[in-house]
Amino acid sequence: MEGLKFVLGFVLLALASSFASASDPSPLQDFCVAINETDGVFVNGKFCKDPAQVTENDFFFPGLNMPRDTSSPVGSKVTPVNVAQIAGLNTLGISFARIDYAPYGGLNPPHTHPRASEILVVVEGTLYVGFVTSNLANGDNRLITKVLNPGDVFVFPIGLIHFQFNVGKTNAVAFASLSSQNPGVITIANAVFGADPPIKSDVLAKAFQVDKKTVDYLQKQFWTDNN
Secondary structure, X not given: OHHHHHHHHHHHHHHHHHHHOOOOOOOOXXXXXXXXXXXXXXXXXXXXXXXXXXXXXXXOOOOOOOOOOOOOOOOEEEXXXXXXXXXXXXXXXXEEEEEEEOOOOOEEEEEXXXXXXXXXXXXXXXXXXXXXXXXXXXXXXXXXXXXXXXXXXXXXXXXXXXXXXXXXXXXXXXXXXEOOOOOOOEEHXXXXXXXXXXXXXXXXXXXXXXXXXXXXXXXXXXXXHHO
């Protein structure tokens, strides 16, 4: 019986450990302000500045109140605030973003954050948002959507494809918090059709069940946009 309790306890500890490691590493000091180290050594995160040399500007980013230009092909602009913008975010496991959407269809295209969940709050306009689940027991990928108005909050689970689309007649603005200092982003269309070097058109034609001319056209469009 004691042996069984030990085994059960070990399993629970292993599971707890696996869950705990599913986010950025916990800090072992007050802060670890990032510096750009180029000596060829790689770490999971960034090297730390000498705490005696840290200033208030290492924890500061201005101007998120300012509207952004949404004249891109998709009609949106994401302004990230991660460890690349605020060095003091290093090891803290959080980041932030402002997203501006043009009227009549501004889109933050389907994308994923491989290292973070996201919580979004709308402060202006009306957004149609959603995410797609991984394969369910029946093999389906379920789409979960909601129309959001100012003050509404929505959560996108880690790693799942999600999007936001402006369905209103005015500009829209949302702010997002993410559970990683460096969440990463994979915009699906850009990654598939704009990869460098390109994915073979035979592969994409079969995957999307279209002809190679369509794939060649899309690769040309996204290759131009990405390069």
